[in-house]
Amino acid sequence: MPDDRQVIAVAGAGHLGRYVCEELLASPDFRPVVLTRSTTTNTTWFASRNIPTYQTDYTPASILSILDDTSATTLISFINLASTAYITIHAALLQACQQSHHCKRLIPSEWIGNIDAYPLKPAFYGTTREPFRQMLRSQNSVMWTLVHPGWLADYFLPSEKTYMKPIPHEFPVDPNGWRVCVRGSGEEEQSWTCGRDVGRAVVVLCRAEGEWEPVTYIAGEWSTFNAAVKVMEKFYDRPLPRTEKPWSEIQKVLEAHAGDEELAEEAELAQVDEMMVMSYMAVPKEKTLRQREKFFAGVGFRGLQRLLQDAQGADFV
Numbered sequence: 001m002p003d004d005r006q007v008i009a010v011a012g013a014g015h016l017g018r019y020v021c022e023e024l025l026a027s028p029d030f031r032p033v034v035l036t037r038s039t040t041t042n043t044t045w046f047a048s049r050n051i052p053t054y055q056t057d058y059t060p061a062s063i064l065s066i067l068d069d070t071s072a073t074t075l076i077s078f079i080n081l082a083s084t085a086y087i088t089i090h091a092a093l094l095q096a097c098q099q100s101h102h103c104k105r106l107i108p109s110e111w112i113g114n115i116d117a118y119p120l121k122p123a124f125y126g127t128t129r130e131p132f133r134q135m136l137r138s139q140n141s142v143m144w145t146l147v148h149p150g151w152l153a154d155y156f157l158p159s160e161k162t163y164m165k166p167i168p169h170e171f172p173v174d175p176n177g178w179r180v181c182v183r184g185s186g187e188e189e190q191s192w193t194c195g196r197d198v199g200r201a202v203v204v205l206c207r208a209e210g211e212w213e214p215v216t217y218i219a220g221e222w223s224t225f226n227a228a229v230k231v232m233e234k235f236y237d238r239p240l241p242r243t244e245k246p247w248s249e250i251q252k253v254l255e256a257h258a259g260d261e262e263l264a265e266e267a268e269l270a271q272v273d274e275m276m277v278m279s280y281m282a283v284p285k286e287k288t289l290r291q292r293e294k295f296f297a298g299v300g301f302r303g304l305q306r307l308l309q310d311a312q313g314a315d316f317v
């Protein structure tokens with residue numbers, strides 16, 4: 001029987017990209033293939049699911065030959081870089097799409113918050129993602145959209161229940177060490193979506209006929225970290241030991257690193273803290289709900305309470 005599933009190429013499927021790969025695989029319409037620098041590391045995970053991996057150095061020629069060999073129609077990037085190497089690699093992805101026979105849709109690696117209102121935040125996105133967004137806008141041969149889910153709600157889950165790597169120094173709630181360090185007051189608005197629902201939404205976008213919008217927002221829920229802590233404590237029937245990091249402390253670090261050429265780890269963390277305290281990660285409600293109706297009516301995005309319940313399932317990940 002001929003295989004008439006569309007091929008979707010996924011570049012850098014380290015953590016978040018795995019959800020997209022699995023959801024593409026579960027759909028009768030698509031077949032994922034993975035681009036990776038790696039020859040061996042992590043490829044077992046893909047091999048065990050019959051997802052082909054193609055080794056690349058992310059140069060235009062190398063990417064182009066994979067896109068043409070696989071007849072991919074769409075390229076989705078999860079390449080995680082805070083340096084200007086992000087621009088070089090994404091320019092190569094775009095160029096390869098432009099030169100390819102069939103791959104005329106691109107989703108770059110963005111996956112954060114409200115970039116319509118705060119396109120230069122965090123600052124390391126301003127110096128990496130924003131210049132590439134301008135390259136996208138200056139061409140019209142490849143259709144593109146920047147997908148933004150707010151926080152990944154997976155960080156509320158124990159590590160064995162998610163493909164995301166725990167980031168206890170970045171995310172306020174640490175479900176593995178069982179503690180919380182609230183940035184600011186904890187009352188600032190946030191939004192979050194779990195990785196599995198990001199995967200489902202991306203499949204819907206791949207299926208969508210017609211034009212994508214330049215920015216696509218999704219959200220499982222709008223809430224605050226104080227409210228999330230209450231949900232966690234009630235669900236697990238256990239108080240979360242709490243510390244706080246005030247905005248003044250975060251500001252000091254931002255100011256100390258304001259003119260840095262290289263991004264120090266401390267500065268990167270402070271930029272992420274700023275995203276919480278200033279609510280930059282909360283995707284805009286009106287646009288998100290409009291797009292939910294337009295594109296994602298069947299997805300059923302989960303809030304935190306429902307995610308915690310679902311994660312009790314034995315094979316949930």
Ligand SMILES: NC(=O)c1ccc[n+]([C@@H]2O[C@H](COP(=O)([O-])OP(=O)(O)OC[C@H]3O[C@@H](n4cnc5c(N)ncnc54)[C@H](OP(=O)(O)O)[C@@H]3O)[C@@H](O)[C@H]2O)c1
Pocket residue numbers: 011012013014015016017035036037038058078079080081085089109110111112113149150151152165
């Ligand atoms: N909204 C949120 O809460 C949230 C949370 C986490 C991440 N994110 C965003 O989501 C995206 C994916 O995150 P992730 O955690 O899934 O990423 P990840 O697993 O850390 O990395 C994804 C891929 O990036 C590639 N990569 C890393 N360093 C590279 C380098 N120096 N040169 C070339 N490629 C490199 C690797 O691809 P190879 O397979 O080729 O090695 C890796 O598999 C990123 O844009 C990140 O900023 C958002």
